Amino acid sequence: MHAYYADHFVLPLPEGHRFPMAKYRLLRDRIAQHLPGVSLQVALPASDRELALAHAPDYIDAIADGTLPPLAQREIGFPWSEAMAERARRSVGATVAASRVALHEGVAGNLAGGTHHAYADKGSGFCVFNDVAVAARLMQVEWARGDGGRTARPLQVAVIDLDVHQGNGTAHIFRGDHSVFTLSLHGARNFPFRKEPSDLDVELPDGCTDPDYLQALEQALDTLEQRFAPQLIFYLAGADPHEGDRLGRLAVTHDGLEARDRRVFDWAWQRRIPLVFAMAGGYGRNLDDTVLAQLNTWRVAWQYHQRWQNVRP
Numbered sequence: 001m002h003a004y005y006a007d008h009f010v011l012p013l014p015e016g017h018r019f020p021m022a023k024y025r026l027l028r029d030r031i032a033q034h035l036p037g038v039s040l041q042v043a044l045p046a047s048d049r050e051l052a053l054a055h056a057p058d059y060i061d062a063i064a065d066g067t068l069p070p071l072a073q074r075e076i077g078f079p080w081s082e083a084m085a086e087r088a089r090r091s092v093g094a095t096v097a098a099s100r101v102a103l104h105e106g107v108a109g110n111l112a113g114g115t116h117h118a119y120a121d122k123g124s125g126f127c128v129f130n131d132v133a134v135a136a137r138l139m140q141v142e143w144a145r146g147d148g149g150r151t152a153r154p155l156q157v158a159v160i161d162l163d164v165h166q167g168n169g170t171a172h173i174f175r176g177d178h179s180v181f182t183l184s185l186h187g188a189r190n191f192p193f194r195k196e197p198s199d200l201d202v203e204l205p206d207g208c209t210d211p212d213y214l215q216a217l218e219q220a221l222d223t224l225e226q227r228f229a230p231q232l233i234f235y236l237a238g239a240d241p242h243e244g245d246r247l248g249r250l251a252v253t254h255d256g257l258e259a260r261d262r263r264v265f266d267w268a269w270q271r272r273i274p275l276v277f278a279m280a281g282g283y284g285r286n287l288d289d290t291v292l293a294q295l296n297t298w299r300v301a302w303q304y305h306q307r308w309q310n311v312r313p
Helices: 022-034 057-065 070-076 082-105 131-147 168-173 210-227 254-270 287-311
Strands: 002-005 039-042 107-110 157-161 180-187 200-204 232-236 275-278
Touching: 002 022, 002 082, 022 039, 022 287, 057 082, 082 107, 082 131, 082 232, 082 275, 082 287, 107 287, 131 157, 131 168, 131 232, 131 275, 157 210, 168 180, 180 210, 200 210, 210 254, 232 254, 254 275, 254 287, 275 287
Parallel strands: 002 039, 002 107, 107 275, 157 180, 157 232, 180 200, 232 275
Antiparallel strands: none
């Protein structure tokens, strides 16, 4: 199974910064140790042309040359640096590469990504570019090109966003786009405090535990199936619904998160829909909790990747 990473581009964050940059390298190390069947590959950067499928050219240029206004930098939460700009491009490139592989092999993932707070013309909440939005649009372009124009219907894409924070940037980018269905299952009282309407928003109360969380997910998947027929799924497997997360406000256990992952992968597998996944958020009081939750997601993904290979011609 293919896994793409860019954690060697480390942002020079000030001491005491609350973003847990170390989690990406820790996850890669754990995967290398515990899941030798996962092929870890360095992500290539997304090009300007690819980024422009979902982002304004002026914003892309400002990130590239460091001319983003201070207020816009503060909204992102990272100070600008060349490493920040390069990492943002490669995080998108990782999801693009995983998407191409998933369409042929069934499952592939990004060890980072899920940067769903980024809008077309601005970043927010530690998100610079919206990797899923760029990859979804690019897969639609490549799908149409490969189809040779025989059908007018674009590739149908579903975004299943299970980060604890609402996917506001993704929802805004795809607003009115009937070829993409956005589903967000998130904390009602959590960031962002001004939410954008997704195609399906499911709000959860503070302290939500495993049974209620999993029931809400089941109902959301039922609604998705009733309203949309995806041909490709992007799954944001946020670790931040975990009970030990500093920013999550929910009370989902590791067992609950693993059950969540299994349900999403199984839902896609039963319908033979290729699935691309990204790690999205995770801010554990104990960073090992975040890394363990993410490692469990990769372990589940590996099992479903094996199922896909058993049915390939």
